[in-house]
Amino acid sequence: xxxxxxxxxxxxxxxxxxxxxxxxxxxxxxxxxxxxxxxxxxxxxxxxxxxxxxxxxxxxxxxxxxxxxxxxxxxxxxxxxxxxxxxxxxxxxxxxxxxxxxxxxxxxxxxxxxxxxxxxxxxxxxxxxxxxxxxxxxxxxxxxxxxxxxxxxxxxxxxxxxxxxxxxxxxxxxxxxxxxxxxxxxxxxxxxxxxxxxxxxxxxxxxxxxxxxxxxxxxxxxxxxxxxxxxxxxxxxxxxxxxxxxxxxxxxxxxxxxxxxxxxxxxxxxxxxxxxxxxxxxxxxxxxxxxxxxxxxxxxxxxxxxxxxxxxxxxxxxxxxxxxxxxx
Amino acid sequence: xxxxxxxxxxxxxxxxxxxxxxxxxxxxxxxxxxxxxxxxxxxxxxxxxxxxxxxxxxxxxxxxxxxxxxxxxxxxxxxxxxxxxxxxxxxxxxxxxxxxxxxxxxxxxxxxxxxxxxxxxxxxxxxxxxxxxxxxxxxxxxxxxxxxxxxxxxxxxxxxxxxxxxxxxxxxxxxxxxxxxxxxxxxxxxxxxxxxxxxxxxxxxxxxxxxxxxxxxxxxxxxxxxxxxxxxxxxxxxxxxxxxxxxxxxxxxxxxxxxxxxxxxxxxxxxxxxxxxxxxxxxxxxxxxxxxxxxxxxxxxxxxxxxxxxxxxxxx
Numbered sequence: 001x002x003x004x005x006x007x008x009x010x011x012x013x014x015x016x017x018x019x020x021x022x023x024x025x026x027x028x029x030x031x032x033x034x035x036x037x038x039x040x041x042x043x044x045x046x047x048x049x050x051x052x053x054x055x056x057x058x059x060x061x062x063x064x065x066x067x068x069x070x071x072x073x074x075x076x077x078x079x080x081x082x083x084x085x086x087x088x089x090x091x092x093x094x095x096x097x098x099x100x101x102x103x104x105x106x107x108x109x110x111x112x113x114x115x116x117x118x119x120x121x122x123x124x125x126x127x128x129x130x131x132x133x134x135x136x137x138x139x140x141x142x143x144x145x146x147x148x149x150x151x152x153x154x155x156x157x158x159x160x161x162x163x164x165x166x167x168x169x170x171x172x173x174x175x176x177x178x179x180x181x182x183x184x185x186x187x188x189x190x191x192x193x194x195x196x197x198x199x200x201x202x203x204x205x206x207x208x209x210x211x212x213x214x215x216x217x218x219x220x221x222x223x224x225x226x227x228x229x230x231x232x233x234x235x236x237x238x239x240x241x242x243x244x245x246x247x248x249x250x251x252x253x254x255x256x257x258x259x260x261x262x263x264x265x266x267x268x269x270x271x272x273x274x275x276x277x278x279x280x281x282x283x284x285x286x287x288x289x290x291x292x293x294x295x296x297x298x299x300x301x302x303x304x305x306x307x308x309x310x311x312x313x314x315x316x317x318x319x320x321x322x323x324x325x326x327x328x
Numbered sequence: 329x330x331x332x333x334x335x336x337x338x339x340x341x342x343x344x345x346x347x348x349x350x351x352x353x354x355x356x357x358x359x360x361x362x363x364x365x366x367x368x369x370x371x372x373x374x375x376x377x378x379x380x381x382x383x384x385x386x387x388x389x390x391x392x393x394x395x396x397x398x399x400x401x402x403x404x405x406x407x408x409x410x411x412x413x414x415x416x417x418x419x420x421x422x423x424x425x426x427x428x429x430x431x432x433x434x435x436x437x438x439x440x441x442x443x444x445x446x447x448x449x450x451x452x453x454x455x456x457x458x459x460x461x462x463x464x465x466x467x468x469x470x471x472x473x474x475x476x477x478x479x480x481x482x483x484x485x486x487x488x489x490x491x492x493x494x495x496x497x498x499x500x501x502x503x504x505x506x507x508x509x510x511x512x513x514x515x516x517x518x519x520x521x522x523x524x525x526x527x528x529x530x531x532x533x534x535x536x537x538x539x540x541x542x543x544x545x546x547x548x549x550x551x552x553x554x555x556x557x558x559x560x561x562x563x564x565x566x567x568x569x570x571x572x573x574x575x576x577x578x579x580x581x582x583x584x585x586x587x588x589x590x591x592x593x594x595x596x597x598x599x600x601x602x603x604x605x606x607x608x609x610x611x612x613x614x615x616x617x618x619x620x621x622x623x624x625x626x627x628x629x630x631x632x633x634x635x636x637x638x639x640x641x642x643x644x
Contacts, residue, residue, distance in 0.1 A: 046448030060479030147561030
């Protein structure tokens with residue numbers, strides 16, 4: 001930067017007396033304020049929004065410890081200690097149902113949805129015709145930008161009782177295939193919707209990683225008579241492993257969050273037993289049902305567990321020698 | 329395993345004797361035909377899975393009752409297309425109103441979001457500046473911890489934003505992920521440029537508008553697309569914060585009349601419509617209108633994805 005002042009006063013490395021250092025730091029502070037004041041002013045609107053809509057609600061979580069009544073407000077409601085948390089720790093059946101559904105859906109999606117973009121990226125990466133590759137990518141990225149309302153509507157129109165598939169099956173006298181609105185198949189339905197919507201888009205980060213692989217490695221492997229499978233195993237996959245680990249960590253951190261809007265839109269016909277997840281539980285129980293305190297408690301625990309999961313998964317990644325989300 | 333590898337190697341050796349017709353290096357060899365065919369087939373099926381629903385929806389929105397009845401539901405082709413369904417939903421009534429709400433929220437929201445995001449990202453693009461670290465950490469922390477739906481609702485209510493369209497914009501006006509993507513892009517720009525602008529006497533604002541932004545069109549386009557799509561697609565925030573149906577954006581109307589299959593009558597459309605077009609056409613027309621803005625912007629922004637997004641995300 002243009003000004004010659006030292007940017008960081010290093011504690012300990014400075015043999016100046018404390019009082020003298022204080023004045024110097026203050027002088028530096030004034031200089032830095034003078035230099036950076038425009039930057040700080042630029043940051044103000046964003047910071048205000050973050051404080052208002054991230055940090056203030058964070059404090060609003062205090063109602064998890066209250067018997068919150070909307071007409072009394074946060075300041076007027078009584079504190080009830082941890083009693084709102086009893087649904088979690090005493091295992092309220094509705095809560096447990098939501099928790100189990102959430103974890104099952106997460107497991108299914110980590111097993112069956114997570115690897116698909118990697119496979120698709122490998123296929124796309126092996127395409128040599130640049131124009132065909134770019135066209136395919138454009139088409140496959142598109143569903144990511146559609147809202148869940150649109151995706152759910154499209155699936156209904158294609159696979160619902162009166163949808164295209166079933167009308168065709170009927171006209172061919174093949175019976176019908178019911179998947180929309182059937183509780184037993186609900187998890188299959190939402191999983192296939194996630195696959196349709198996001199597999200293409202999720203390849204983008206793997207493709208970026210693949211494009212950075214040093215081609216000399218393939219050449220060396222080919223000279224050593226490594227076939228395509230061995231090249232895949234010994235060159236390609238190790239090269240994209242950090243990205244895979246990173247995304248897996250982020251996915252695990254989101255274990256308790258599964259497609260809220262997507263599920264909320266389709267809960268009606270299948271019922272809570274099959275479809276309630278933690279986020280819809282918070283909504284249905286809190287905003288709709290009026291159990292504000294209990295729902296806030298569930299939301300709070302969910303948020304804290306999410307942080308613990310990300311940090312834990314990240315530590316695990318470090319232990320395995322990976323970089324993870326942030327380095328040590 | 330070895331058998332497989334040997335045959336592949338042999339096949340490749342045989343193929344390599346043919347003159348190379350493209351620019352791939354000699355060591356890469358040729359893929360066997362079945363692999364090329366399998367890959368082509370797989371990708372074709374994947375692309376069709378994306379395209380066919382759109383074709384069906386667009387065709388149905390244009391089809392007359394006769395075709396729809398004949399096919400039972402969606403039609404893939406109509407010989408007699410008409411815009412009656414679009415005329416019906418756009419001539420006033422619920423859908424027209426929802427469309428204008430969505431357009432206004434998206435336009436205002438995207439402009440506000442881009443302004444705040446560019447300013448915050450630029451402020452955070454000078455490591456070592458005053459309060460750089462606290463503000464950066466504060467931004468990053470919002471990615472890690474989500475305050476939760478209930479407190480969020482209470483804050484929005486406390487601020488008097490319930491039943492106000494601003495509730496669809498203000499809570500999401502700054503997205504930390506987008507700030508980080510943009511900041512990483514700014515950090516990648518060569519420092520010599522800002523340095524020389526400074527020597528020429530330009531202040532921070534001048535550097536931002538005359539040096540940094542003109543070089544950052546790719547990331548501004550991509551982040552702008554992300555914001556615009558998020559505003560256009562917002563469904564739950566409207567459900568949560570807007571109790572009165574006359575303020576609903578298009579996505580909520582789409583849910584009511586297409587996902588929940590509430591029939592649209594003359595009350596919901598303009599009263600002037602004498603003979604209603606088929607219900608299926610109307611529903612699909614609403615669906616098409618909720619997709620079209622995305623289809624229009626997408627091709628223009630899509631080419632920036634790799635440049636704008638990846639420099640930000642992968643290197644960040």
